Amino acid sequence: MSSSSTAVLLETINFAAEKHRNQRRKDPDATPYINHPIGVARILSHEGGITDIEVLQAALLHDTVEDTDTSFEELEAVFGPTVTRIVQEVTDDRTLPKEERKRLQVEHAPHRSHQAKLVKLADKLYNLRDLNRCTPSGWTAERVQEYFVWASQVVKGLRGTNAALEEKMQQLFLERGVQL
Numbered sequence: 001m002s003s004s005s006t007a008v009l010l011e012t013i014n015f016a017a018e019k020h021r022n023q024r025r026k027d028p029d030a031t032p033y034i035n036h037p038i039g040v041a042r043i044l045s046h047e048g049g050i051t052d053i054e055v056l057q058a059a060l061l062h063d064t065v066e067d068t069d070t071s072f073e074e075l076e077a078v079f080g081p082t083v084t085r086i087v088q089e090v091t092d093d094r095t096l097p098k099e100e101r102k103r104l105q106v107e108h109a110p111h112r113s114h115q116a117k118l119v120k121l122a123d124k125l126y127n128l129r130d131l132n133r134c135t136p137s138g139w140t141a142e143r144v145q146e147y148f149v150w151a152s153q154v155v156k157g158l159r160g161t162n163a164a165l166e167e168k169m170q171q172l173f174l175e176r177g178v179q180l
């Protein structure tokens with residue numbers, strides 16, 4: 001890695017950490033939320049072999065607009081159009097009802113860019129592993145299983161994006177008895 005890409009990644013991690021500073025995961029330990037975007041970027045780099053820095057940046061930033069006060073204009077000014085476009089592609093419209101948002105993820109997944117599909121895939125892989133690690137506060141076993149089934153429908157639309165990540169995902173679905 002060149003020293004400039006190191007600096008760019010540190011800048012991006014710092015931006016995401018500041019934006020998510022007051023947010024916690026839903027696990028009983030209330031883990032800092034930033035563990036999730038860092039983990040998603042790490043899956044792409046370490047397990048998916050991804051070196052495209054804009055994909056890694058988008059992974060670090062992928063929940064900033066959906067879950068914090070960050071705007072796309074702000075991302076564009078700091079990180080430029082490509083990173084912003086990838087984040088936009090993986091951002092749910094929070095004004096829509098939850099069922100509609102979930103349905104749209106399944107519908108849109110096959111039409112996303114390759115870069116956005118990579119981020120989506122790693123996001124789902126992280127969240128499924130997190131569900132195996134522990135159940136979010138207030139979630140029943142049925143809700144966990146429903147998340148696996150829904151995630152499998154999204155992942156179907158991401159086929160052919162990254163063999164290593166898809167293989168790991170497939171194993172998790174098999175363990176849950178979910179058909180991909």
Ligand SMILES: Nc1nc2c(ncn2[C@@H]2O[C@H](COP(=O)(O)OP(=O)(O)O)[C@@H](OP(=O)(O)OP(=O)(O)O)[C@H]2O)c(=O)[nH]1
Nearest residue numbers: 024025026027036063066098123127128130131135136147
């Ligand atoms: N497994 C798990 N998920 C947690 C936890 N804490 C927060 N989350 C987040 O919750 C989301 C999944 O929960 P849902 O109830 O399905 O969705 P919602 O937050 O949009 O209402 C994921 O959002 P996302 O990353 O935007 O992905 P997506 O599921 O919306 O695609 C995930 O990152 C946790 O402790 N475990």
Ligand SMILES: [Mn+2]
Nearest residue numbers: 036062063123
């Ligand atoms: Mn996420």
